[in-house]
Amino acid sequence: MPPSSESPPTDCSIAAALEIIGDRWTILILRDAFRGLRRFDDFRKDLDIARPVLSDRLRKLVDAGVMTRTAYQQRPERFEYRLTRMGIELSPALVALMRWGDTWLSTDGPPTVLVHDVCGHPLEQGFWCRTCQETFSPSDIASRPGLHSHRTDPISPDTPDPQLHGATRARVT
Amino acid sequence: MPPSSESPPTDCSIAAALEIIGDRWTILILRDAFRGLRRFDDFRKDLDIARPVLSDRLRKLVDAGVMTRTAYQQRPERFEYRLTRMGIELSPALVALMRWGDTWLSTDGPPTVLVHDVCGHPLEQGFWCRTCQETFSPSDIASRPGLHSHRTDPISPDTPDPQLHGATRARVT
DNA sequence: GGTGTCGGTTCTGATTATGAACTAAGTTGC
DNA sequence: GCAACTTAGTTCATAATCAGAACCGACACC
Numbered sequence: 001m002p003p004s005s006e007s008p009p010t011d012c013s014i015a016a017a018l019e020i021i022g023d024r025w026t027i028l029i030l031r032d033a034f035r036g037l038r039r040f041d042d043f044r045k046d047l048d049i050a051r052p053v054l055s056d057r058l059r060k061l062v063d064a065g066v067m068t069r070t071a072y073q074q075r076p077e078r079f080e081y082r083l084t085r086m087g088i089e090l091s092p093a094l095v096a097l098m099r100w101g102d103t104w105l106s107t108d109g110p111p112t113v114l115v116h117d118v119c120g121h122p123l124e125q126g127f128w129c130r131t132c133q134e135t136f137s138p139s140d141i142a143s144r145p146g147l148h149s150h151r152t153d154p155i156s157p158d159t160p161d162p163q164l165h166g167a168t169r170a171r172v173t
Numbered sequence: 174m175p176p177s178s179e180s181p182p183t184d185c186s187i188a189a190a191l192e193i194i195g196d197r198w199t200i201l202i203l204r205d206a207f208r209g210l211r212r213f214d215d216f217r218k219d220l221d222i223a224r225p226v227l228s229d230r231l232r233k234l235v236d237a238g239v240m241t242r243t244a245y246q247q248r249p250e251r252f253e254y255r256l257t258r259m260g261i262e263l264s265p266a267l268v269a270l271m272r273w274g275d276t277w278l279s280t281d282g283p284p285t286v287l288v289h290d291v292c293g294h295p296l297e298q299g300f301w302c303r304t305c306q307e308t309f310s311p312s313d314i315a316s317r318p319g320l321h322s323h324r325t326d327p328i329s330p331d332t333p334d335p336q337l338h339g340a341t342r343a344r345v346t
Numbered sequence: 347g348g349t350g351t352c353g354g355t356t357c358t359g360a361t362t363a364t365g366a367a368c369t370a371a372g373t374t375g376c
Numbered sequence: 377g378c379a380a381c382t383t384a385g386t387t388c389a390t391a392a393t394c395a396g397a398a399c400c401g402a403c404a405c406c
Contacts (some may be wrong), residue, residue, distance in 0.1 A: 013274025013285075014204050014267060022197035025363095031187050040384050050364050055385060066275075076176060076372040082237075086277050091311040093273060094187060096266035100391065101186025104238075104259050105193075111185060116302040117315040124301040125265060128308065129289040135301065138264035142290040143208075211355050223395045226353060250402040251352065 019096070020064045025049060026057050031094060033067065036112055038080040066090070119149065192235045194263070198222060199230050203260065204267060206240065211253040239263070268298055 021027055028047055034142075037043055044054050058081055061067040066087040073078045095114060102110040114123050126135045182341040194200055198220070205219055217227050231254055234240040245253045256263075268287060287298050299308045 012204070013271045013279055015201060015274075016278040017274035017288070018197045018200060022200065024191045024195035027191060027195065028188060031185070037288050041382085044384090050386070052365095052387085053363065057289070076370085076383070088311055089276065091314070092271055092300075092331045093266055093269035094246040095300070095314070096269045097190045098186045100189075100266055101190035102261055103262065105189040106186055113315050113317045115315050116305060116309060117301075117313045118309070119302060119304050119316075120315075121302055121304040123309075123314060124303060126298070126301060127265075127289075128297045128299060129292060129294055130297060131292050133288060136289060136291070136296075138261055140290045141264070141268070141296060142286050142293075143284045144293075180350070182391090214351080216352090225356085226395060229394095249352070249401090 009078060020060075020066065023057065026061065027094070027097075029054070029057055029061065030066070030083075030090060033081065033083050033087065034091060034094060038072075038082055040079070040081070043081075061087075092125065099125060193233070193239065196230065198226055199234065200267070200270075202227070202230055202234065203239070203256075203263060206254065206256050206260065207267060211245075211255060213252070213254070216254075234260070253285060265298065272298060 002142065021030065025047070028049075029043055030044055032043055037046060040054065040058070043049070044051060047054070058067065058069070062069050062081070065084060067081045068084055069081055070081045071077055082130075098112075098114075115121055116123050127138070128135050201220055201222075202216055207234070210216055210219060210224070210245065213227065216222065216231075217224060220227070231240065231242070238257060240254045241252055241257055242252050245339055246248055254266075271287075287296050288294055300312050300314065301308050302309070
């Protein structure tokens with residue numbers, strides 16, 4: 001993305017979020033962090049990522065406030081990387097991505113199933129309207145201008161497209 | 174990412190999803206598609222993206238089955254790009270990303286507010302357990318192996334706890 | 347027939363990723 | 377005491393990828 005010359009960053013929260021986590025390695029690092037990995041070498045081995053790239057991404061995540069870097073031992077000073085609250089709150093996005101992958105890209109069932117910690121049953125993720133007291137699907141979403149803008153455009157494409165050529169469902173490597 | 178030498182793609186749905194949409198431009202294109210944009214030049218102007226890049230990303234999205242390319246007029250043959258069902262179902266991920274950006278990166282309120290189309294009230298997004306009939310937060314998520322593996326590791330970092338040497342929690346690829 | 351629109355492609359230079367090697371501060375083995 | 381190993385990096389040269397400017401082609405408009 002060109003420095004900042006395009007749309008002002010504040011104009012779109014998605015664009016702003018992508019400034020921080022809009023990188024494949026970054027998201028995979030976060031995925032691993034959610035799984036419990038904390039150390040440089042654990043990330044490096046798991047992802048098979050080049051050291052300079054990992055170093056760079058971790059630094060950026062720390063700078064952005066998504067992770068923290070704290071010493072876990074002194075003698076040879078060693079650090080571990082953990083998700084901050086800001087980082088933990090990225091989980092809905094990662095979960096959504098994972099479920100999408102499960103649904104559309106997996107050939108033989110989800111590799112990992114997320115469950116409600118309390119009861120052990122698979123979780124669902126969705127949209128909820130407190131007023132109507134009901135859940136609803138993506139096609140029932142509309143968007144409204146926030147406090148500073150003045151447009152109103154639909155977030156959902158206005159037709160679920162009649163034909164949906166099955167052939168194209170193949171995944172790309 | 175190295176070709177395919179690391180973890181088998183099917184082992185992680187997030188990695189698989191990133192093969193398709195793990196690119197900043199791609200996600201912004203999808204965002205615009207959700208807003209209703211359909212034509213090459215509309216995307217190009219809105220994003221201020223280089224033509225070859227847009228061309229490439231759109232082609233990849235079509236190949237992956239996330240969008241379709243269909244002629245909307247004949248004389249000078251012109252095409253439009255639309256989300257398929259597969260693409261529409263990415264909305265939870267985009268919404269999650271947007272809400273995260275709203276919460277953590279916006280200085281003066283969300284630029285755009287998403288609402289329930291039926292009643293006009295702001296929507297909520299969350300995790301839901303059908304069994305317990307209740308919503309819950311990211312910290313109440315655990316993960317279970319899918320049909321093919323045999324491990325059990327929590328997806329959420331178990332809080333700002335004192336020590337819990339990451340190494341022991343390490344996942345298995 | 348000149349200008350404009352739309353949807354691209356080609357070419358080239360800039361950015362980014364990569365692996366290999368090196369550093370640094372220790373620990374462990376013998 | 378010395379070699380080998382661990383962890384967390386950095387530096388460097390090269391390879392791959394990306395992005396931007398300019399161009400192309402088919403048509404519309406006037």
